[in-house]
Amino acid sequence: MADLSIDFCGIKSPNPFWLASAPPTNSGPQIMRAFDAGWGGAVWKTLGDPITNVTSRFWSHDYGNTRMMGLNNIELITDRPLEVNLKEMYEVKKRYPKNVVIASLMVESKANWKEIIKRAEDTGCDGLELNFGCPHGMCERGMGSAVGQEPKVLEEITRWAMEYARTPVIIKLTPNTGDINEPGEAAARGGAPALSLINTVKSLLGVDLDRMVPNPRVGNKSTNGGYCGPAVKPIALHMMSQLAKNPATRHMAISGIGGISNWRDAAEFISLGATSVQVCTAVMHYGYRIVEDMIEGLSDFLDSKNMKSVNELRGQALGAYAEWGELDLNYNLKARINPETCIGCNLCQTACMDGAHQCIFIPGHTKAEYEKAGHTHIPDSIPAVPVKAAGAIGRHLPVVDDHECVGCNLCHLVCPVPGTITMTEVPGTIGHAETWNDRVAQGRDINPGSMQSTLEKRGLVGK
């Protein structure tokens, strides 16, 4: 069995699975139940001057039958007295010395940072997470994402924290910024050894059209909130891997956060540079119990790849995350439909017709009909092979015209039967590997039909 234990800038954790600072880490009893379920660590619900919350607080973005694909909240930091939280934190750390407890903090003045850091560390917590990410309620008060969006302020507060802290300091970043490298580099300049990201994405979840009030509704008003859950995972992966690659920040430990629901998501974050991962929405949806599958699934996955420890996985996919200009223009794919599993829904056909390159054909029509339907290139043969699936009477396998297929993946993505449309590698049209950067280097970075090439053709500019 692979070793799942990690060393996060000096913080030892039995596994990389931590709970993010949020309702699942609101209190000591909750966190102890989570540790019993198998969570390696927990970032306590952000401490600071207790606030007053509103009712209601959350709204969900459902998609089709999927509940809570995204979750939006307008909750603030902890509403419990600081003493109560600190007492419980001490208790948790005493009873679970092997599990990681991180104090998430958010206050205003330098004096308050000094005070809260000392008091938090006196509980025996393993580290501090500075919440520079909350995008609602707190930022209007000059905290949270108001800090995360101002690299200078972020750097300064980081310096204060580094001055006072005896335990590792993690800077939690907001995604609500133009370029995540700026706050990340500011944290590095401030001397912090670690980053965590992302906090929630500023959002307005939807509108109650009968009342003409956005959701979640507080009486007859609402406000923008923070968006998280599976829907934000791609945003988080991108931002995190930017910082994992950035020479100014790549020495820092990263705790990946955003839409992680299972071992696979976690493995993806780790492969792009995370040392630990944090989870909020998936636990709010299904409970602490999901960690059993995360631990087991990750461990089996590592075994299947002959990796002895989770550390071997870290950053494995980073090298393949390149700039667009470094991609091989010769690489070529064509869609292939598996006649054994296609059920004949033709979703691939309509997607290709209206959203791609009009190269999937429904057999059994005349050339004229195909032309009328909008096909521009009609292959000589469009064989009518019946769909094999039971009950699919009179339906035929869609036919991909290789001549027009650009290998975009769209049909593969819309097909409801996984594994039915595969993208198969075929020889490229250039004949050798070539990137856009190569062309730029050789001065061939002008495509036929471009503005520049048209002007050149008309003799209006020199070559």
Next chain:
Amino acid sequence: MHPLPVLPDGRLEQRFSESKPAYSQAEAVTEANRCLYCVDAPCIKACPTGIDIPTFIHKISTGNTTGAARTIFKDNVLGASCARVCPVETLCAGACVYNAWEREPIAIGRLQRFATEATLEQRPLSSLLPAKKPATGKKVAIIGAGPASIAAAGLLALEGHQAVLFERKEIPGGLNTLGIAPYKQSGNAALAEIQAVFGLGDIQLMTGVEVVAGQGGDGKVSAESLLKDFDAVFLGLGLGADSKLGVTGEQGAGVWGAVELIERIKADPTLTLAGVKRALVIGGGNTAIDVAHELKLLGIDEVAMVYRRGASAMSGYAHELASARKHGVRLIEHRAVSEFQRDAAGKVVGAKFSRTENGKPVEGGEETLSCELVALAIGQATATQVATAFTGVALDKHGNVVVDPTTHRTGNAKVWSGGDCVNGGKEVVNAVQEAKIAVRDMLRALRSEVTHG
């Protein structure tokens, strides 16, 4: 280890196709994503072995198929058989919350089948269960090699005990190998599972050996010697021979006991049904439905079940009856057979019936149906007489072995029992659960016991 027999080719069983074929990974994940991952889930409570269904289905949905198999085998070592043979419609899936919503329940059996089969193709059962404990030097005699006994043997072996199975037939597995409808599970699939369980530890199988009340020798072992030579005994005797009606013409070729006929369909390559155009099945239980369904699927033109009450009084499952009827089995209600008719050469040619009221024959309305084959599915006798040879073991008035339901220990402190011989005939999954309870108690007893014997 004793190599297990493989059933020969040419058996009628091989002509069947599966009623619920194995899911591909894509199908399994799609179905798994439909499961709500309920808490305090009713499906778990409806599983006699208490498999954590939401957890294993969630694991399938994340691609953690191996973990799903671990979750299943933790509570049910015969989880692969159960996936194929359990009447899920009346167990887990019957309790699924989707029913309350009038939507199709989760296909729990098929998901369980996917998880167990796909995983066992990759790795041995032993790698999915806690590591085997060091040998204890203790020996347990297990009578019968049906699912109750196989489960008990596997669980005992994991604890480091030696399990010795005594099976009177040449083929192990009891009714799980020789009785399950071929469209649910083949005999060879059941044998493959036994092979997997035998990999868990020190398990020995003696086939063709009957445990008897009297003297041993010549394929017989005496109950008394087992009590003497072993630290504990488990009785997994199952049920006995098919019951008879006691009517004229019943004796002789053409009139089969249903369980015996099914065993031949599954295991005997010499059985043919050539010349049979019409078959009658007497009875209204699951065995009756199964044998009728099987005969129909084997191509017999007319297969009718004859039952002495109405369909609603049948002990067979409604979903099984509906499926048999869909394939063309007819149900004749409120009729009792009074005589089987044979021609001069002794061949069965028909049966005479009387009308019944409240299940009892009444005057008038007698009729005759032609047929070339009859299967009697009116119950099985008990096979528990041998149990009483273990001093202290008692039988109830139905002939079932009496146990303490919390421990499955019999009146003899060294003897435990479970499965059909205790519950009077339930399902494979009940046999597994009863074996689990028995083994749990047996382990306690074997631990506290100081010296051998």
